[in-house]
Amino acid sequence: MNPMNSKPTLSLATAALLLAGTPAMLAADAAENWTKHCGSCHGADGTAKTKAGRMAGAKDLTDGPYQKQFTDEQILQRLKDGVTDKGKEKMKPFKSVLSDEELKALVAKVRTFAK
Numbered sequence: 001m002n003p004m005n006s007k008p009t010l011s012l013a014t015a016a017l018l019l020a021g022t023p024a025m026l027a028a029d030a031a032e033n034w035t036k037h038c039g040s041c042h043g044a045d046g047t048a049k050t051k052a053g054r055m056a057g058a059k060d061l062t063d064g065p066y067q068k069q070f071t072d073e074q075i076l077q078r079l080k081d082g083v084t085d086k087g088k089e090k091m092k093p094f095k096s097v098l099s100d101e102e103l104k105a106l107v108a109k110v111r112t113f114a115k
Ligand code: HEC
Pocket: 034, 037, 038, 039, 040, 041, 042, 052, 053, 056, 057, 058, 059, 070, 074, 075, 078, 079, 083, 090, 091, 092, 094, 106, 107, 110
């Protein structure tokens, strides 16, 4: 290999790697977001057997028939806008907290709980 060429080649490769890595670095992964933003109510396993979950009235996401009541689109919409019941906020809106990509990844994560 010609030593004169090795440096620019390396930095190009590095630049390409950095570019490829950007989206993943910006968006925290779904498991991390679940723990950080959702697990307090819905539980690590989606069963919502947590104090906050009981207080908010979160339902068991491992319940297959329950999950069939909504489409991915509907979940996404409710994650964006939140859930209110008679004017009382049950689940806060996440659209200013998480990106569309992150919310979509969380919808996919929610689906993994259903039995
Ligand atoms: C403050 C507690 C709380 C937090 C935090 C929370 N949720 Fe919820 N979630 C609820 C409650 C309460 C409901 C509504 C249950 C009902 O009455 O149907 C709900 C409903 C849902 C549903 C059912 C779908 C639907 O259309 O109703 C999904 C899926 C869901 N949450 C996912 C999430 C995700 C993903 C996060 C994190 C980004 C999250 N939740 C954070 C309390 C919470």
